[in-house]
Amino acid sequence: MTGVCFLAGRTAALIPAAGSGTRLGRGPKAFVEVAGKSLLARSVATLAPLVDEVLVALPEGLALPEGVPARAIPGGETRQESVWRLLHATPADVVLVHDAARPFLPEGVVQALLEAVPETGAATAALPVADTLVRGERGRWADLVPRAGLWAVQTPQGFRRELLLRAHAAARAEGFSATDDAGLIARLGFPVTLVPGDARLFKVTTPGDLALAQAVAAVWDATS
Numbered sequence: 256m257t258g259v260c261f262l263a264g265r266t267a268a269l270i271p272a273a274g275s276g277t278r279l280g281r282g283p284k285a286f287v288e289v290a291g292k293s294l295l296a297r298s299v300a301t302l303a304p305l306v307d308e309v310l311v312a313l314p315e316g317l318a319l320p321e322g323v324p325a326r327a328i329p330g331g332e333t334r335q336e337s338v339w340r341l342l343h344a345t346p347a348d349v350v351l352v353h354d355a356a357r358p359f360l361p362e363g364v365v366q367a368l369l370e371a372v373p374e375t376g377a378a379t380a381a382l383p384v385a386d387t388l389v390r391g392e393r394g395r396w397a398d399l400v401p402r403a404g405l406w407a408v409q410t411p412q413g414f415r416r417e418l419l420l421r422a423h424a425a426a427r428a429e430g431f432s433a434t435d436d437a438g439l440i441a442r443l444g445f446p447v448t449l450v451p452g453d454a455r456l457f458k459v460t461t462p463g464d465l466a467l468a469q470a471v472a473a474v475w476d477a478t479s
């Protein structure tokens with residue numbers, strides 16, 4: 256174990272990076288570069304010094320970019336399937352699942368997650384919702400959604416690996432799919448700790464996000 260000494264056992268970062276980046280429209284998204292560095296390389300750079308190993312799920316037939324300190328496996332058809340495969344590729348006791356598509360990961364968020372996991376077995380970075388929320392119908396305002404108590408869920412998400420494996424296995428057995436891993440745990444009735452996330456942890460999803468990422472990179476690269 257390298258950076259964190261309050262956890263017993265081995266820790267692995269699992270990075271689902273096998274998506275096709277359809278909404279961004281620039282090919283496999285993990286390989287898209289921002290200020291000369293791929294989204295994947297940026298995500299790995301924060302995590303590698305804080306865990307024992309980094310595992311990445313890549314699109315079939317693609318290899319890791321040179322110099323990325325990780326081990327790669329082929330990903331699946333969905334994010335959930337990619338994480339399922341990653342979970343089977345490590346013996347680690349604690350896993351941090353982090354989207355390659357969230358390239359600006361403050362170290363403090365990782366440390367907070369690693370401190371939270373021993374308490375409940377599951378924790379996620381998340382931010383309280385700051386905007387007014389509304390349900391729309393055919394482009395028109397239908398109902399106001401009270402935002403009190405609502406959080407926007409980010410990654411990383413940290414888990415005892417056995418617990419996350421159990422949650423994934425249950426979901427697979429029932430044909431259930433979720434947009435993230437913490438949701439699979441909560442669905443079984445287990446607690447998930449909400450750890451303060453960070454605005455810079457936004458997910459690069461659309462071309463507009465890529466423009467924002469270019470601007471953040473200018474500051475990030477100059478200060479970290």
Ligand SMILES: Nc1ccn([C@@H]2O[C@H](COP(=O)(O)OP(=O)(O)OP(=O)(O)O)[C@@H](O)[C@H]2O)c(=O)n1
Nearest residue numbers: 271272273274275276277278332333337355356
């Ligand atoms: N079959 C898949 C699909 C997604 N991911 C990963 O899950 C993360 C979040 O997914 P998303 O942002 O939706 O990425 P894409 O699936 O690539 O985007 P899109 O839905 O626009 O195609 C990304 O790091 C992506 O690479 C994955 O590992 N395997």
Ligand SMILES: C[C@](O)(CO)[C@H](O)COP(=O)(O)O
Nearest residue numbers: 334354408409410434435458
């Ligand atoms: C896992 C996630 O990033 C948490 O917010 C999100 O659910 C991924 O969603 P996507 O539609 O697969 O990008």
